[in-house]
Amino acid sequence: MSSKPKSVAHYSLAWLALILATLAGLAWWWQIGRPVDLPDAPSARIACVSYAPFRKPGETPFDRHFVITPERIDEDLRALSQRFDCVRTYSQSNGLAAVPAIAARYHMQVLMGIWLGNVPKINDVEIEQGVATANANPKVIRGIVVGNEVLLRGDLSPKRLAEYIRRVRAAVPASIPVTYADVWENWLRYPQMASAVDFVTIHILPYWENNPVAAIDAVQHVEDVYTRIQHTFPGKQVMIGETGWPSEGRLRRSAEPSLVDEALYLRSFLRYAVQVHMPYNVIETFDQPWKRQLEGTVGGYWGIFDSDAKPKFPMLGPVTEDPQWWLGWLAGVMGAAAFAVAGGRRRSWHGIRGWLALLLAGFAAGTSAAWQLRQMMFACQWWWEWLISAVCLAGALAIAAALARRIAAHLADHHDHTEPSQWWRYCAMFALVLYDILLAFNGRYMDFPMGLFCLPCVAYGVFGLLTREFIMPSTEQRFMACVGPLLAIAPVVQEVGMNKVTWLWLGLNLAIAVPVWVAWRHHHAVRLQSYQAQTAD
Incomplete structure (x- = not known):
């Protein structure tokens, strides 16, 4: 040629x-490679954090036969108690029903989850196990989350979900509050769900919004949403059940997953949470490799710790991406x-x-x-x-x-x-x-x-x-x-x-x-x- x-x-x-x-x-x-100066967090301690221990290769909650041993949970919670007052779980399966009893050893509370899906028999097993766990550890349970983003996935109707919530409410001590957790838009879409819960639990993930928000503007977005939900449900306590930022993955509009942006968002959010005395839970404790199958690269990197249980960034001082x-x-x-x-x-x-x-x-x-x-x-x-x-x-x-x-x-x-x-x-x-x-x-x-x-x-x-x-x-x-x-x-x-x-x-x-x-x-x-x-x- x-x-x-x-x-x-x-x-x-x-x-x-x-x-x-x-x-x-x-x-x-x-x-x-350059260090980036960021606002310091008010404290290295965090009120509550999502705890899913599936951080090693091949571990996934989709495998219902896989069980996290009590020894592994004990090892995790002993370390987490140095920085967290509470952990949130999402189900009773895979050995997670043991979390409340083990958390009590380290003076931690548990926002305990009962997983609901579209299979009634599995839902019944989850509820029975959750009720038994709550009744055996009433002083440790900060609250029970009956269902996580069920309406978002379309697994249940609002009516059927409310029935499950009331069933749990009737079976546990009155001292244990019961709630349901979903993205904040679904609480506005189904406001009738507020009558079935003791407090409203919303998820605000600025990166995953339909209109993604950059990390530098994300806390202002959280404040706007939180205020809106409070005005929508006067008289109900509102808790942020999930918020956080990914450290790796694809850019969404101006929302960039990076270690620096994760540190920026988390530190800024903690400063805001302290100022308004709001109840919150951060997602999540560890990076979760199995989530990459669902959400791509970004799904595996929402942890405060990496998959080897090492802190990804400090809460004070500058942060370097790599x-x-x-x-x-x-x-x-x-x-x-x-x-x-x-x-x-x-x-x-x-x-x-x-x-x-x-x-x-x-x-x-x-x-x-x-x-x-x-x-x-x-x-x-x-x-x-x-x-x-x-x-x-x-x-x-x-x-x-x-x-x-x-x-x-x-x-x-x-x-x-x-x-x-x-x-x-x-x-x-x-x-x-x-x-x-x-x-x-x-x-x-x-x-x-x-x-x-x-x-x-x-x-x-x-x-x-x-x-x-x-x-x-x-x-x-x-x-x-x-x-x-x-x-x-x-x-x-x-x-x-x-x-x-x-x-x-x-x-x-x-x-x-x-x-x-x-x-x-x-x-x-x-x-x-x-x-x-x-x-x-």
């Missing part, structure tokens, strides 16, 4: 793209060295410009690959997820390296050089369009693998600035070049233009598609000139 050198402007744009890609890699890793940020720069240096070695072998060019192009491309590729590896560490749970991700990353690096070799040759002496096999671009575009489809139609819980697709998309974008193909791109490539950017517009619209990552994703689609458009147009221009020449003859 032959190609034709382009103008000086195109070469200048190619150099600019390489420099910007390198600076972006430098800046991103530096940004997550103390090992320098590994990203190290990966960039290694990428620059690897690209220089690979691109310098059997070269037909000479001069500093070629070497500089290889070093810039390699550093940018290394930092991008490191970004993707970091995302994989949070997102991949099973061996096959690691295998697929690793194969895709290796392929993307191979494409970037091959194109960097040709880009360096162009920038060194402007000689003509051929493109790698069209199959390489075909595979990159196919994977990109496939992901575009998933994001456009079911992207609520999906990450944007920017580090992965930056490699082939940016490389082909820069290569496209330097070459013009005379052979028509395949029909499949032309189709994907048209469909990909159109699909990539969907996330931008869905996030009402507020999500910066969706714009970058659209940019990657354009970077790899535009050279195909240009080649397509050029081919038609050549055919038109040929036809006109034949007509003139």
Whole structure:
């Protein structure tokens, strides 16, 4: 396949793209490594926290045969009692019925949950066990939560749910209050539920709102919602049963999951809660790997502690997103060295410009690959997820390296050089369009693998600035070049233009598609000139 050198402007744009890609890699890793000053929490102690002990690989509440041993619960609560006055549970199964008796040893209270679903027999077992647990530990039970987000899931009607609540209310001592917990919008949608409970328990999760709220504005949102619910149900105590912020996952509009934002939100919320003397419960104690199956990466990272029971951030002083940020720069240096070695072998060019192009491309590729590896560490749970991700990353690096070799040759002496096999671009575009489809139609819980697709998309974008193909791109490539950017517009619209990552994703689609458009147009221009020449003859 032959190609034709382009103008000086195109070469200048190619150099600019390489420099910007390198600076972006430098800046991103530096940004997550700098300490960020945050408001201090009023205390390291927290009134109540959701306790779900399913933090080890393979542990999930969906397995009703899996039982958390009393020894494990005792170990957890002994440690948690140093920072928390109360824990909230969600069910009686999986061994969690033992929590109140063990909590009493450490002078903790329990906001005890009874899980309700759409299977009456299981509901009856849960209620019987919950009533027995409450009656055996009345002094420890701060309250009983009969059902969690049942109306949100649509498992029960309000009438049937109220019957279950009243059944529990009649079976436990009057000194133990009974409630139901759901997102705050459902309390406004079903206000009749207030008559069935002793106090109203609402969930306010600014990240998951229909209109997500940035961490810096989230506490004001909580205050507005809490005040609204209080005015809606005068005479009823209102408790926030769940609130928190994730430390990893996809951006939702301006709501960004990060360790710094989790610390910012939690510290700010605790300051507000102390000021207004409100009852609250924070979600959650530990990161929960099993939740990634339901909510994507973000579902597994709502814990104050990680899955190894280590605190994720301090309650005082500055917070750093990633103390090992320098590994990203190290990966960039290694990428620059690897690209220089690979691109310098059997070269037909000479001069500093070629070497500089290889070093810039390699550093940018290394930092991008490191970004993707970091995302994989949070997102991949099973061996096959690691295998697929690793194969895709290796392929993307191979494409970037091959194109960097040709880009360096162009920038060194402007000689003509051929493109790698069209199959390489075909595979990159196919994977990109496939992901575009998933994001456009079911992207609520999906990450944007920017580090992965930056490699082939940016490389082909820069290569496209330097070459013009005379052979028509395949029909499949032309189709994907048209469909990909159109699909990539969907996330931008869905996030009402507020999500910066969706714009970058659209940019990657354009970077790899535009050279195909240009080649397509050029081919038609050549055919038109040929036809006109034949007509003139």
